[in-house]
Amino acid sequence: MTRPSFLDLAEHASKPRSVGVTHVLDKGLPLPQLRGLLETAGEYVDIWKLGWGTAYLDRQLVPKIRLLEQHGVRACLGGTLLEIAWAQGRADNCLDWAHAMGFPMVEVSRGVMPLGQQDKSRLIRRASERFTVVSEVGLKDERHQLPADEWGKEAARDLDSGALLVVAEGRESGTVGVYAADGSVRDEVVGTLVSVAGVERILFEAPGKDQQAWFIKQFGADVNLGNIVAQDVLGLEALRLGLRADTALQPSW
Amino acid sequence: MTRPSFLDLAEHASKPRSVGVTHVLDKGLPLPQLRGLLETAGEYVDIWKLGWGTAYLDRQLVPKIRLLEQHGVRACLGGTLLEIAWAQGRADNCLDWAHAMGFPMVEVSRGVMPLGQQDKSRLIRRASERFTVVSEVGLKDERHQLPADEWGKEAARDLDSGALLVVAEGRESGTVGVYAADGSVRDEVVGTLVSVAGVERILFEAPGKDQQAWFIKQFGADVNLGNIVAQDVLGLEALRLGLRADTALQPSW
Amino acid sequence: MTRPSFLDLAEHASKPRSVGVTHVLDKGLPLPQLRGLLETAGEYVDIWKLGWGTAYLDRQLVPKIRLLEQHGVRACLGGTLLEIAWAQGRADNCLDWAHAMGFPMVEVSRGVMPLGQQDKSRLIRRASERFTVVSEVGLKDERHQLPADEWGKEAARDLDSGALLVVAEGRESGTVGVYAADGSVRDEVVGTLVSVAGVERILFEAPGKDQQAWFIKQFGADVNLGNIVAQDVLGLEALRLGLRADTALQPSW
Numbered sequence: 001m002t003r004p005s006f007l008d009l010a011e012h013a014s015k016p017r018s019v020g021v022t023h024v025l026d027k028g029l030p031l032p033q034l035r036g037l038l039e040t041a042g043e044y045v046d047i048w049k050l051g052w053g054t055a056y057l058d059r060q061l062v063p064k065i066r067l068l069e070q071h072g073v074r075a076c077l078g079g080t081l082l083e084i085a086w087a088q089g090r091a092d093n094c095l096d097w098a099h100a101m102g103f104p105m106v107e108v109s110r111g112v113m114p115l116g117q118q119d120k121s122r123l124i125r126r127a128s129e130r131f132t133v134v135s136e137v138g139l140k141d142e143r144h145q146l147p148a149d150e151w152g153k154e155a156a157r158d159l160d161s162g163a164l165l166v167v168a169e170g171r172e173s174g175t176v177g178v179y180a181a182d183g184s185v186r187d188e189v190v191g192t193l194v195s196v197a198g199v200e201r202i203l204f205e206a207p208g209k210d211q212q213a214w215f216i217k218q219f220g221a222d223v224n225l226g227n228i229v230a231q232d233v234l235g236l237e238a239l240r241l242g243l244r245a246d247t248a249l250q251p252s253w
Numbered sequence: 254m255t256r257p258s259f260l261d262l263a264e265h266a267s268k269p270r271s272v273g274v275t276h277v278l279d280k281g282l283p284l285p286q287l288r289g290l291l292e293t294a295g296e297y298v299d300i301w302k303l304g305w306g307t308a309y310l311d312r313q314l315v316p317k318i319r320l321l322e323q324h325g326v327r328a329c330l331g332g333t334l335l336e337i338a339w340a341q342g343r344a345d346n347c348l349d350w351a352h353a354m355g356f357p358m359v360e361v362s363r364g365v366m367p368l369g370q371q372d373k374s375r376l377i378r379r380a381s382e383r384f385t386v387v388s389e390v391g392l393k394d395e396r397h398q399l400p401a402d403e404w405g406k407e408a409a410r411d412l413d414s415g416a417l418l419v420v421a422e423g424r425e426s427g428t429v430g431v432y433a434a435d436g437s438v439r440d441e442v443v444g445t446l447v448s449v450a451g452v453e454r455i456l457f458e459a460p461g462k463d464q465q466a467w468f469i470k471q472f473g474a475d476v477n478l479g480n481i482v483a484q485d486v487l488g489l490e491a492l493r494l495g496l497r498a499d500t501a502l503q504p505s506w
Numbered sequence: 507m508t509r510p511s512f513l514d515l516a517e518h519a520s521k522p523r524s525v526g527v528t529h530v531l532d533k534g535l536p537l538p539q540l541r542g543l544l545e546t547a548g549e550y551v552d553i554w555k556l557g558w559g560t561a562y563l564d565r566q567l568v569p570k571i572r573l574l575e576q577h578g579v580r581a582c583l584g585g586t587l588l589e590i591a592w593a594q595g596r597a598d599n600c601l602d603w604a605h606a607m608g609f610p611m612v613e614v615s616r617g618v619m620p621l622g623q624q625d626k627s628r629l630i631r632r633a634s635e636r637f638t639v640v641s642e643v644g645l646k647d648e649r650h651q652l653p654a655d656e657w658g659k660e661a662a663r664d665l666d667s668g669a670l671l672v673v674a675e676g677r678e679s680g681t682v683g684v685y686a687a688d689g690s691v692r693d694e695v696v697g698t699l700v701s702v703a704g705v706e707r708i709l710f711e712a713p714g715k716d717q718q719a720w721f722i723k724q725f726g727a728d729v730n731l732g733n734i735v736a737q738d739v740l741g742l743e744a745l746r747l748g749l750r751a752d753t754a755l756q757p758s759w
């Protein structure tokens with residue numbers, strides 16, 4: 001079924017795309033539900049992050065990664081698992097396993113374990129040998145905030161080390177990292193990241209609808225957005241295109 | 254499997270019904286998940302609104318509408334898409350497309366675009382030629398509230414123009430329109446709507462469980478409730494019948 | 507597919523288990539979605555409670571109970587339905603029906619109807635003739651709190667009457683019973699319950715992630731947790747094992 005064309009809408013790059021990326025945070029969606037989602041809305045998803053350590057536990061991991069690949073979606077190993085492996089001296093074991101499972105992408109982060117920036121850069125370079133790498137910047141802890149210039153420096157070093165995209169931390173709650181505790185955007189952090197890396201190299205974790213709308217109004221339909229809940233994929237695409245109250249363009253007459 | 258009968262419960266009209274209507278806000282539920290829901294709980298759903306512009310984007314739209322029809326559920330095009338089309342001078346194109354796709358019902362609203370009441374009435378009449386029409390009253394914006402008497406006037410004019418039901422705005426958040434920002438019911442608005450149109454012609458958007466319980470306690474099991482999340486259909490039916498703590502009748506002895 | 511083994515993780519008892527129990531609150535998950543969940547994560551679920559009165563309404567009840575049994579998960583009839591039946595003088599009809607449907611487990615509670623402790627004990631003994639029984643302690647009402655010593659007394663009497671586990675009330679909201687209105691744990695209640703019954707005989711309703719993490723940090727991976735949302739099963743297992751930021755062990759060097 002082809003999409004209708006009777007409306008003038010905002011333009012969103014089509015797949016495969018390097019901007020306007022939609023990145024889902026998967027909390028363990030079973031295979032049949034994933035298949036249904038991809039048949040309905042697969043063209044609107046680019047990266048599928050198996051969050052936390054769920055990839056380690058999912059009995060359907062290999063068929064899941066294959067199914068994603070068939071729909072042009074890249075499975076990404078969430079950063080927490082690699083951090084835990086690193087802390088146990090087993091980062092290489094983790095990367096070997098991820099490679100054997102068929103992951104094309106891994107996230108490198110330092111939100112849980114005490115990796116220094118040098119450790120992180122080394123891990124990005126190491127992972128880049130076999131995977132596309134995205135790196136995460138920002139703290140997971142509600143009680144601490146990273147100053148804006150630290151975000152910028154870390155983003156720059158991660159990109160230099162080989163990361164394709166820098167992921168701006170927001171968690172699944174949308175109340176830490178690039179957000180204040182009330183969920184509002186810390187716009188000086190966003191500004192610094194964009195000036196350092198360019199908006200097309202940043203992927204903003206934006207689990208909430210108001211957060212998604214903020215970024216789309218700020219940067220347009222082709223902003224990269226992440227930690228999207230699987231059930232919200234079609235709703236986010238409607239937001240990108242201006243098909244929802246929050247981003248619909250008023251007539252100019 | 255027939256339903257058990259060992260309990261005395263509140264009575265909810267059975268399908269097809271004109272009161273006690275349950276209206277789901279669909280955010281893009283994939284086809285296999287929809288099939289599963291309808292097999293488990295199809296007799297408890299009457300209207301299935303494809304929210305925002307998701308109908309424009311869903312690759313499975315036609316089989317979805319057909320599946321709903323097989324289970325006696327009316328697919329309804331959400332009002333936002335028609336408003337956007339109207340603002341682009343393409344309301345008729347939108348209605349032609351909805352008809353071709355097989356929608357039996359459309360919603361006419363003016364929550365996003367600057368339609369006047371006359372434009373709205375004209376659109377309701379136009380749509381009524383080929384669809385069952387429901388019209389929405391109320392504002393989507395948290396910063397503005399429509400006075401109760403305005404709700405009443407607009408509801409009356411919409412019904413005169415041919416709407417089957419008036420939908421009282423609550424959005425998916427349940428914090429605007431017929432609700433205060435804290436989610437509590439604006440009961441003077443409810444009272445005005447009911448006195449103008451009769452409770453059986455109003456469909457209250459009530460996404461939250463406490464909101465659903467409030468309306469059921471106020472108006473009984475056969476109140477029309479809308480913007481129900483797909484996952485809550487069975488829970489809402491339990492609420493209607495008094496099978497859940499919030500609405501269970503205490504013994505009278 | 508066997509689980510990888512390159513990490514040292516917290517240990518969670520394997521099925522069938524009497525500690526480390528995960529208990530899901532089902533709000534009406536359709537059969538195909540349940541099948542998908544069990545294939546992905548069935549080894550991480552022990553008890554499947556059909557919440558409120560949904561069991562009375564679900565057209566797929568019998569195949570659902572059978573499917574759960576095939577995956578070693580015990581279907582449990584939620585306490586509200588039995589309370590309503592008791593208030594109508596039909597507790598035996600309800601138990602007969604539950605037995606005919608194939609339920610291996612029922613919950614006995616007094617959160618909705620005015621059962622006295624003696625009525626509850628009698629109902630536990632009655633149900634124990636044909637079912638494994640779990641009993642619920644605590645109030646559902648946000649405006650009232652049961653003192654800690656009352657929790658302890660009721661738990662002790664329920665276990666004496668034949669309950670396998672005592673369920674500490676938290677509802678689906680996580681803001682009543684064992685929790686304060688802000689969702690924080692009432693630790694004097696938890697302490698009393700544990701000292702009276704032993705942690706392995708208590709199942710804490712813990713719908714929120716922070717609540718789950720609190721209990722796991724307090725009592726370890728083998729704490730019994732309940733009212734888990736179906737979508738969170740894999741995420742909870744990651745929390746139990748330390749595969750998620752909230753419970754990941756920092757390196758000791």
